[in-house]
Amino acid sequence: MSEEIKPYQLVPKTPLAGSAAADIREQGEITRRSFPFVLTTAWLALAAALGGLASILGRFLFPNVLFEPVQKFKAGLVADYSVGEVDERWKDKYGIWIVRTEEIVYALITVCTHLGCTPNWLPTQNKFKCPCHGSGYYKSGINFEGPTPRPLERAKIFIDVADGQIVVDKSKQFHQERGEWTDPEAFIKL
Amino acid sequence: MANLTALKDGIVNSQVWKSVFRVGIPNTNRKRVLAVLGSLILHLHPVKVRRSGVRMSYTWCMGGTSFFLFLVETVTGLLLMFYYRPTIEYAFTDIMDLREQAPFGIMREMHRWGAHAMVIAVWLHMFRVFMTGSYKPPREFNWNVGVILLVLTLLLSFTGYLLPWDQLAIWAITVGSSMARASPGAGNEGPMSGLVKLGDIRLIHAGDDARFALIGGRSIGAATLLRFYVLHCVVIPLAAGFLMAIHFWRVRKDGGISGPL
Numbered sequence: 001m002s003e004e005i006k007p008y009q010l011v012p013k014t015p016l017a018g019s020a021a022a023d024i025r026e027q028g029e030i031t032r033r034s035f036p037f038v039l040t041t042a043w044l045a046l047a048a049a050l051g052g053l054a055s056i057l058g059r060f061l062f063p064n065v066l067f068e069p070v071q072k073f074k075a076g077l078v079a080d081y082s083v084g085e086v087d088e089r090w091k092d093k094y095g096i097w098i099v100r101t102e103e104i105v106y107a108l109i110t111v112c113t114h115l116g117c118t119p120n121w122l123p124t125q126n127k128f129k130c131p132c133h134g135s136g137y138y139k140s141g142i143n144f145e146g147p148t149p150r151p152l153e154r155a156k157i158f159i160d161v162a163d164g165q166i167v168v169d170k171s172k173q174f175h176q177e178r179g180e181w182t183d184p185e186a187f188i189k190l
Numbered sequence: 191m192a193n194l195t196a197l198k199d200g201i202v203n204s205q206v207w208k209s210v211f212r213v214g215i216p217n218t219n220r221k222r223v224l225a226v227l228g229s230l231i232l233h234l235h236p237v238k239v240r241r242s243g244v245r246m247s248y249t250w251c252m253g254g255t256s257f258f259l260f261l262v263e264t265v266t267g268l269l270l271m272f273y274y275r276p277t278i279e280y281a282f283t284d285i286m287d288l289r290e291q292a293p294f295g296i297m298r299e300m301h302r303w304g305a306h307a308m309v310i311a312v313w314l315h316m317f318r319v320f321m322t323g324s325y326k327p328p329r330e331f332n333w334n335v336g337v338i339l340l341v342l343t344l345l346l347s348f349t350g351y352l353l354p355w356d357q358l359a360i361w362a363i364t365v366g367s368s369m370a371r372a373s374p375g376a377g378n379e380g381p382m383s384g385l386v387k388l389g390d391i392r393l394i395h396a397g398d399d400a401r402f403a404l405i406g407g408r409s410i411g412a413a414t415l416l417r418f419y420v421l422h423c424v425v426i427p428l429a430a431g432f433l434m435a436i437h438f439w440r441v442r443k444d445g446g447i448s449g450p451l
Binding site: 053056059060063064 | 269272273287291292293294297
């Protein structure tokens with residue numbers, strides 16, 4: 001080491017002539033005068049880098065494409081369903097029971113309103129029974145036993161005018177306790 | 191101002207503050223040194239840095255670059271694990287999804303480029319250490335740790351190669367893992383393996399040799415994919431992290447970043 005200029009040393013107290021300061025900067029030294037600027041720039045750069053990284057990490061957790069069953073599906077003709085029965089053909093694939101009564105057809109979502117398990121339809125006892133904590137529902141979806149606080153939810157259901165098929169749209173749910181089951185989209189009038 | 195001082199005193203004297211910063215604000219040089227030495231995070235930084243240590247033309251900063259790239263690989267690799275499943279059914283399609291559908295499709299490319307760059311950086315680091323004679327005492331132990339870290343870097347690269355589960359990956363690992371066949375005394379085609387016998391029966395054959403243990407079968411398959419995934423994501427990074435801690439510690443203890451003698 002021939003040059004005995006230590007890094008980060010304090011520059012002389014006399015004001016530097018412009019040329020001298022420029023010389024020192026050319027040697028890569030940080031002057032007393034430029035130090036606050038360098039420090040601020042460094043912290044801002046670090047904050048920007050960390051902020052950018054955090055936003056990338058956050059965004060990465062939200063996938064652009066989902067590999068889930070579709071929310072809206074065609075469920076065949078009304079004639080495919082018998083009166084008075086709970087139809088379980090869409091339960092595994094889409095999580096929907098379709099029930100046909102004398103007057104209406106409605107779609108129940110197969111999620112227990114207690115803690116989200118899937119209840120079983122028990123035809124012999126004419127009720128839905130949740131295996132997790134014993135919540136029970138009538139065929140209409142109204143709760144009558146167990147810990148559940150409210151009825152099962154119904155999904156939007158309508159007839160496609162083009163081909164006459166039933167369409168179920170799970171993305172819109174109807175709550176009985178909010179009086180939404182009377183909504184014309186909550187059932188098909190026969 | 192009086193209020194601000196009282197507020198500062200209230201914060202600094204609170205139990206929460208004192209539980210985090212054990213020694214308080216150091217007001218003498220001795221206390222400053224102790225505060226640095228007593229803190230896990232601060233002690234990673236050396237007390238003194240040689241002037242030659244910050245000269246890029248001397249160190250090339252290749253050791254630091256290698257570590258930085260290891261961190262990049264860790265972060266991007268962790269994120270890839272959210273979308274990648276190491277099974278024959280999903281591995282390749284998940285890689286495609288990462289490129290086409292997952293947010294920041296560049297994430298997988300960053301992992302790949304970072305891996306290439308890390309291998310190059312580690313080689314250059316080793317070359318610099320050799321050319322500056324920095325392997326000489328008292329640093330000879332750290333040179334050996336570094337050699338093992340080089341091998342682990344190459345193994346990380348090798349195990350990661352299989353994970354995309356495309357033709358290149360499968361045949362590259364088929365060829366690469368064949369080397370294990372020739373392990374002395376452990377591979378079925380290796381020297382001295384023929385000596386391990388029970389009567390006329392060879393005990394080391396294609397169904398129980400080193401290659402079999404490495405790839406979990408006689409040919410590359412589902413077991414290999416899972417095995418390489420676990421090695422790539424857990425076993426080798428843990429081993430490398432442990433050795434890196436020793437490596438950096440010894441750099442400090444052996445006199446800091448090496449300088450001209």
